[in-house]
Amino acid sequence: MGRLKIVAVVPAYNEEKTISNVIKNLKNYSDIIVVDDNSKDQTFKIAKKKKVILIKNSKNFGYEKSLSIGLFKAIDLNYDFAITFDADGQHVASDFKKFKNFINKGYDLILGERQYILRFSEKIGKLIFFNKWGIKDPFCGFKGYNLKKVKKFNFFERYKSVGTDLSLSFIKNGYKFVNVNIKTLERKDSSKFGNIISSNYKIYRSIFLSYLYH
Secondary structure: OOOOOEEEEEEEOOOOOOHHHHHHHHOOOOEEEEEEOOOOOOHHHHHHOOOOEEEEOOOOOOHHHHHHHHHHHHHHOOOOEEEEOOOOOOEOHHHHHHHHHHHHOOOOEEEEEOOOOOOHHHHHHHHHHHHHHOOOOOOOOOEEEEHHHHHHHOOOOOOOOOOOHHHHHHHHOOOOEEEEEOOEOOOOOOOOOOOHHHHHHHHHHHHHHHHHHO
16 A cells, blocks of 8 residues: 555635644654635735645635535545544644554544543533544544545534534444544634534534434
């Protein structure tokens, strides 16, 4: 087997304060696809100056749709594996080495597990998802996907799952997966999930619908 082509998929919305450093750090480990979700700040202009594959959404589609656009762009460009990575500066690019190690060991799905989680809804989600499906941190944005397997499903998510539907589909089909401890830095801006009310609603909704679909 030849060397696998790996790309980072970075969804970004109004991340002008962090996107430059995120790109700079990721370039040490892989190619990069940035999906700008019609940002209202300088995110797109900053990313455009970098040597990345850059997509600008025609309107604000949201976090999950931006990830989907990035993953299927990676498939179109014949990448073998995509690793999703948040643009807010919370993830640490050096953890890519852990992901690549498991990719080389034949894992189809690699799931980042953060060191700390503040939302009570996410803590509940962690407990439920681990007990039922073996996922330790379902709502972490740092995940790796075998794109040949993604092509078989031809979707990223079907029910606004906060990025969990595809992972659960991998596991349901018996694909090899692993949870990986990752470093997390303090968030310097607002959450991609929205305010405390909307974010908790999205997470509880995802938990409920995950049971219905999986």
